[in-house]
Amino acid sequence: MTRRTLLYAQSGGVTAVINATAAAVIETARRHPERIGAVCGARHGILGALAEDLVDTAALDEAALQALALTPGGAFGSCRFDLDAPADNPAQYDRLFAVFAAHDIGYFLYNGGNGSMDTVAKISAAARERGYPLVAIGVPKTVDNDLEGSDCSPGFGSAAKFVATGMLEAGLDLAAMSGRKGRVFVMEVMGRNAGWLAAATALAAGGQADAPPHIILMPEVPFDDESFLARVQEVVERLGYCTVTVSEGIRRADGSLVMEQSHDAKGHVQLGGAGQCIARLIHARLGYKHHWAIPDYLQRAAGHLVSATDHAQARAVGAAAVEYALAGRDAVMPGIVREADEPYRWSVAAVDVRAIANLERCVPPHFIRADGLHVTEAALRYLRPLVEGEVARPWRDGLPAYPALNLPALARRLPPQAQHP
Numbered sequence: 001m002t003r004r005t006l007l008y009a010q011s012g013g014v015t016a017v018i019n020a021t022a023a024a025v026i027e028t029a030r031r032h033p034e035r036i037g038a039v040c041g042a043r044h045g046i047l048g049a050l051a052e053d054l055v056d057t058a059a060l061d062e063a064a065l066q067a068l069a070l071t072p073g074g075a076f077g078s079c080r081f082d083l084d085a086p087a088d089n090p091a092q093y094d095r096l097f098a099v100f101a102a103h104d105i106g107y108f109l110y111n112g113g114n115g116s117m118d119t120v121a122k123i124s125a126a127a128r129e130r131g132y133p134l135v136a137i138g139v140p141k142t143v144d145n146d147l148e149g150s151d152c153s154p155g156f157g158s159a160a161k162f163v164a165t166g167m168l169e170a171g172l173d174l175a176a177m178s179g180r181k182g183r184v185f186v187m188e189v190m191g192r193n194a195g196w197l198a199a200a201t202a203l204a205a206g207g208q209a210d211a212p213p214h215i216i217l218m219p220e221v222p223f224d225d226e227s228f229l230a231r232v233q234e235v236v237e238r239l240g241y242c243t244v245t246v247s248e249g250i251r252r253a254d255g256s257l258v259m260e261q262s263h264d265a266k267g268h269v270q271l272g273g274a275g276q277c278i279a280r281l282i283h284a285r286l287g288y289k290h291h292w293a294i295p296d297y298l299q300r301a302a303g304h305l306v307s308a309t310d311h312a313q314a315r316a317v318g319a320a321a322v323e324y325a326l327a328g329r330d331a332v333m334p335g336i337v338r339e340a341d342e343p344y345r346w347s348v349a350a351v352d353v354r355a356i357a358n359l360e361r362c363v364p365p366h367f368i369r370a371d372g373l374h375v376t377e378a379a380l381r382y383l384r385p386l387v388e389g390e391v392a393r394p395w396r397d398g399l400p401a402y403p404a405l406n407l408p409a410l411a412r413r414l415p416p417q418a419q420h421p
Contacts, residue, residue: 002035002106003033003034003035003036003037004035004036004037004104004105004106004107004133005036005037005038005039005040005103005104005105005106005107006025006029006036006038006039006040006105006106006107006108006109006322006325007040007041007042007049007054007100007103007105007107007108007109008022008025008026008039008040008041008042008057008076008109008111009041009042009045009046009048009049009076009108009109009110009111010022010045010074010075010076010077010078010111010112011045011046011078011079011080011081011110011111011112011113011115011116011119012045012078012079012080012112012113012115012116012141012142013078013113013142013143013144013300014072014073014074014078014300014301015072015141015142015143015154015155015158015159015300015314016072016155016158016159016162016300016301016302016303016305016306016310017072017141017154017155017158017306017310017311017314018072018073018074018111018141018154018155018314019068019069019070019071019072019073019074019075020068020069020070020154020311020314020315020318021111021139021141021154021314021315021317021318022041022068022069022075022076022111022318023065023066023068023069023315023318024069024314024315024316024317024318024319025039025109025111025139025318025319025321025322026039026057026060026065027065027319028318028319028322028323029322032322032326035326036107036322036326037104038056038058039057039058040054040055040056040057040103040105040410041054041055041057041076041407042054042055042076043055043076043077044076044077044078044079045077045078045079045081045110045112046079046081046083046096046110046119047079047081048076048077048079049096049099049100050092050095050096050099050417051416051417052099052102052412052413052414052416053409054099054103054409054410055076055407055408055409055410056407056408056409056410057407059406059407059408060405060406060407064403064405064406067394067401067402067403067405068403068405069311069315070303070306070391070393070394070402071303071402071403071405072300072301072302072303072306072402073301073303075405075407076407082115082118082119083096083119083122083123085122086122086125086126086129093126093130095417096123096126097126097127097130097132098414099414100132100134101132102413102414103410103413105134106133106134106135107134107135107137107322107325107326108120108123108134108135108136108137109137109138109139109321109322109325110123110136110137110138110139111139111140111141111318112138112139112140112141112142113140113141113142113144113146113147113153114142114146114147114148114356114357114358114359114360115357115358116138117138117147117333117353117356117357117358118353118357118358120136120137120138120331120333120353120357121136121331121353121354121357123136124136124330124331124353125331134330135324135325135328135329135330136330136331137321137324137325137329137330137331137332137333138321138331138332138333138353139317139318139321139333139334140153140154140317140333140334140335140336141153141154141155141314142155142156143155143156143158143159143190143197143299143300144156144190144191144192144194144196144197145160145194145196145197145361146193146194146196146360146361146362147356147361148355148356148359148360148361149333149335149351149352149355149356150333150335150336150351151335151336151337151338151346152313152336152338152386153336154310154313154314154317154336155300155310155314156196156197156200156310156386157307157309157310157313157386157387158302158305158306158307158310158311158387159190159197159200159299159300159302160196160197160200160203160307160383160386160387161302161305161306161307161310161387162295162298162299162302162305163187163189163197163200163201163245163295163299164200164201164202164203164204164387165204165305166187166201166293166295166299167187167201167204167212167213167243167245168204168206168212170185170187170212170243170293171185171204171211171212171213171243174212174241174243175239175241177241178239178240178241179240180240181287181288181289182236182237182240182241182242182286182287182288182289183236183240183241183242183288183289183290183291184232184236184241184242184243184244184279184282184283184288184289184290184291185212185241185242185243185244185290185291185292185293186243186244186245186246186275186276186278186279186282186290186291186292186293187201187213187243187244187245187246187275187292187293187294187295188246188247188248188273188274188275188276188292188293188294188295189201189245189246189247189248189295189299190247190248190296190299190300191218191219191247191248191249192219192248192249193219193249193360193362194218194219194220194247194360194361194362194363195216195217195218195219195220195221195247195362195363196363197247197299198216198217198218198245198246198247199216199218199363199367199375199379199383200383200386200387201213201216201245202216202374202375202379202380202383203380203383203384203387210238210239212243213243213244213245213374214231214235214239214242214243214244214374215228215231215232215235215242215243215244215245215373215374216244216245216373216374216375217244217245217246217247217250217278217373218247218250218363218368218372219247219249219250219251219362220362220363220365220368221368221372221373222251222252222253222372223250223251223252223253223258224252224253225281225285227371227372227373228278228373229281229282229285229286231371231373232244232282232286232288233286236286236288242288244278244279244282246274246275246278247274248274248275249274250274257274258274258277258278259273259274259276259277275292275293275294276292276294278292279291279292303393303400303402304393304400305390306390306391306393307386307387307388307389307390307391308388308389308390308391309344309385309386309387309388309389310386310387311391313336313346316334316336316348317334317335317336317348320334320348320350321333321334324350329350331352331353331354332350332351332352332353333350333351333353333356334348334349334350334351335348335349335350335351336348337349341381341382341385342381344385344388363375363379366378367379367382
């Protein structure tokens, strides 16, 4: 039986559990030495594949894999780079498949979000057109939880646990310090077009009336100054303080962003500052003392506060991806299937990446309260099991012990790229 190399790569924003997926991929692949001759990784996603910047995972023993599974970030390096359509840039694919052929790569696993699934679909189609024997598999992850084809996205549960914890603890602080003039705390979380992380902060209330967060602003609901300020004032007059969660991508009724920072060379908008904007609006119009916070990278890199559910699902999709590859199930992604809420049960099933590539899954209307300023009980039923459980980890000198992994580079077999991909 032919033994081929498996190439694994990470793409897009990393998570607290993406390396748990990587560890599961390597462990599962090693259980099939009759089919998989080697497991290598590409540094910085598809860019590493194009540059033939590959690493050998053979140096990772069992202890190193266990440590990898508990390490946040992206151990192999990630990127935000979209392949061109094959017809628009055939040289790009010539280079990619030259690298694949040079290292006898027969299985390609790409760990990312909806844009990464488009990359998998393009590579799968190009392989078939060229007659190159390759199985391309998408492996899901994103803290935004906006990936279609899966009930939830690995990475989201841990980020949700972190932001909900942050709101819970900040709320206790604010309640202790509230005074006659009123205080407001605003926390801005990630979410360009989907408000899943903002919605998750509702878990901080623990079912208690008037507990933080009092208001949740999501991109799915156009922001209206007057109705929002009226609610803030009502809460402060009643409690002495108000807590607000803001998705970074909230927009006004005309579609304009409440706040954006800059545009890159391709016109992509860098978001950030919506929370500060909202906090200042409250102060300017209502005069309350205001504070704001932006967890930013903290919400997706909090390895010390990983959800056990999320960790288990991250490992499950990694293992399933290898099994799908060995079964020849090209251009699919292992998606999470919710079987029941209470008790929570889930499984993994294959999803066609061509059907979900570049789609964004937003918070559904029945998860959003009629006034647009909070979430419903249905949303809480969906969210609760995703943050459940904790993962034990080693600590050193009072801090999480994250290893320096040994990932030696594979020797290049091709001349360097003549130009940028």
